[in-house]
Amino acid sequence: MTLPDVVATVPALRERVASWRGRGERIALVPTMGALHEGHLALVRRGRREADRVVVSIFVNPKQFAPSEDFAKYPRAAERDRALLEGLADLVFSPAPEVMYPAGFCATVSIAGPSAGFEGALRPGHFDGVATVVSKLFIQVAPDVAIFGEKDWQQLQVVRRMVRDLDLPLAVIGHPIVRDEQGLALSSRNAYFSEEQLAVARRLNGILRETVAGLGAGDWPAKLAAARQAVAAAGLGPVDYLAVVDGETMEPRDEPSGRPARLVAAIRLGPVRLLDNMPVPG
Numbered sequence: 684m685t686l687p688d689v690v691a692t693v694p695a696l697r698e699r700v701a702s703w704r705g706r707g708e709r710i711a712l713v714p715t716m717g718a719l720h721e722g723h724l725a726l727v728r729r730g731r732r733e734a735d736r737v738v739v740s741i742f743v744n745p746k747q748f749a750p751s752e753d754f755a756k757y758p759r760a761a762e763r764d765r766a767l768l769e770g771l772a773d774l775v776f777s778p779a780p781e782v783m784y785p786a787g788f789c790a791t792v793s794i795a796g797p798s799a800g801f802e803g804a805l806r807p808g809h810f811d812g813v814a815t816v817v818s819k820l821f822i823q824v825a826p827d828v829a830i831f832g833e834k835d836w837q838q839l840q841v842v843r844r845m846v847r848d849l850d851l852p853l854a855v856i857g858h859p860i861v862r863d864e865q866g867l868a869l870s871s872r873n874a875y876f877s878e879e880q881l882a883v884a885r886r887l888n889g890i891l892r893e894t895v896a897g898l899g900a901g902d903w904p905a906k907l908a909a910a911r912q913a914v915a916a917a918g919l920g921p922v923d924y925l926a927v928v929d930g931e932t933m934e935p936r937d938e939p940s941g942r943p944a945r946l947v948a949a950i951r952l953g954p955v956r957l958l959d960n961m962p963v964p965g
């Protein structure tokens with residue numbers, strides 16, 4: 684097994700990508716902010732199935748954090764991340780902030796539509812930061828496919844919309860949420876939980892699964908109200924949102940519309956906002 688090489692500049696990245704392209708190889712990109720866990724590794728394995736080469740970007744993107752958020756203390760573990768990618772990724776692209784955003788940088792990519800509401804409302808500017816860095820990564824790496832986790836469902840819809848609207852020449856693949864043995868969606872921020880908080884956090888999955896099962900019988904507003912009560916009774920909360928949305932546009936739904944729908948939730952627990960989502964059957 685070999686450790687992936689790490690490049691920190693765009694010319695070095697492009698040189699490697701060009702050599703693969705010259706051999707007719709397909710390239711997958713897995714964008715990350717590091718502090719890798721099994722969820723990220725599942726994305727990288729998916730990348731291996733979809734392409735000949737996998738580039739993992741590791742960049743804690745300052746533009747998607749509000750000043751009040753955890754940018755400074757977001758977990759960083761470069762050597763550990765590289766070791767986890769041994770035999771899985773071909774290349775790690777890990778630019779310094781001044782490489783991604785050189786002095787004078789003043790571009791913003793802003794995608795309306797699915798950015799509105801939910802995370803977009805609670806974290807103003809967040810999706811502009813995501814769209815800006817992801818579009819830069821797409822241009823820098825020029826992959827055939829990019830793999831994103833479905834855990835950040837709204838982010839995935841924003842990226843899909845951006846690729847469609849800007850005619851970016853790549854396919855975006857959403858990969859199912861990876862959960863621990865008790866159903867908690869894996870996240871780098873789970874590292875902030877105490878043992879007690881982790882036990883409480885693990886109750887969310889069961890509540891969402893029961894809610895989704897109940898939605899089949901109709902009366903979505905009552906089912907969502909019951910879910911909020913169950914969340915509080917489980918010691919979770921406050922609830923930032925717990926809603927059914929159109930699976931693509933992120934518009935709220937209170938009854939079936941004939942289009943794919945998604946139950947989305949953001950629940951606060953101690954230092955973490957727990958994000959989770961599930962498809963609504965039918």
Ligand code: PAF
Binds near residue numbers: 715747813816817
């Ligand atoms: O999901 C993430 O880790 C980030 O939002 C992403 C897509 C790497 C952009 O910084």
